[in-house]
Amino acid sequence: MSAATSSASTSAPSSPAPSREAASPRALLHLLFNGARALDVVETALGLGLLDALEPGPVTLGELSAKHGLVPTRLYKFLDCLESLGLVRREQPSDALEATRYWGVTGLRAAADAVLGPRSLERDREKYDWKALHGRLPEVLRGQHAMSAASFDWPPRTPEQVEGFEASMAAGLGPILETFRAHAGALWPSGARLLDVGGGDGTLAEHLLREHASLSVDVYNLPATEPLVTRTRERAGLPATRLGFVGGDFLREPLPKGYDALSFVRVLHDWPAEVARSLMQAAFAALPSGGRVLICEEFRTPERLAAQFFWSYFLIGVDACSSRLREVEFYLDALTAAGFTQAHVRPGPFELVVATKP
């Protein structure tokens, strides 16, 4: 807790933050039109440390401006911008501007950091050629224009595309690791051997191996990714017996046998339903009796659709990639149809679906 936060929360009365209704379509469009300015405001609030004081709240305008050396009448308008975005609540008990109390909504600081901070996923996405579609959506939707293979190929083909794509995926592993960590006790019996299907550059494997000394993981991925997995292994100082690589194409060949568990992490949503189902069947065929399949995906919710907005937009122009956020029932039903039992969901920032081969 910062000094600003603690002084704010002790000097102002602690009543609950006033609530706010969801934005109307018109309000939303006004805000979207002002998107660049809105981000300027949020980034500034993050950079100046205002969010640290606002989130626990309440904090008064007077306290905020004194603490940060800001002009109260200017800060008031600045906070109006944050309020119009639904990011802060305000209560104005009197005409005295400086007595106005503010609360940041729960999760604001962490959200600003995730979206705008140094490891921002959105900034990473900017490197993709979304401008190839921008302003041309009518043609794209009519099938007259698409993303060129030079801009984005699915699956990625050139070494640069493969490296750039896998680096983007590795950058977004934080919430997935959190889920795996939360359920580690139930996932990794001593000496377990995991095949991470479509396992990127091996970063997930590396993290799991660091946390579970008796685990070994092979990454199964397209042959072009082998140098990336080798690099991850060498950087981590892990032996090939703990972090291995099996090159293959799951669209053309059966999944390899010899593992206690097979994971699909952010893999199945990339494919049409029949391919996703056939991959779950391939996992069933490869696993021994008692073996488990682990599927880590985000289920379809408004929050997740928003986080995926970039890819929903970008992939309008990429027919080879489905990218479908699905409801949980899809995975549970397909696993049961493939022959798995005890299919269940373990909660987390990304959900983990686990099922066992009888």
Ligand SMILES: C[S@@+](CC[C@H](N)C(=O)[O-])C[C@H]1O[C@@H](n2cnc3c(N)ncnc32)[C@H](O)[C@@H]1O
């Ligand atoms: C969306 S990425 C997910 C990567 C990683 N599991 C993660 O969550 O960071 C999909 C992965 O599937 C791999 N992949 C795509 N097509 C494949 C295929 N036909 N056979 C094997 N792996 C494939 C890609 O190379 C990539 O590593």
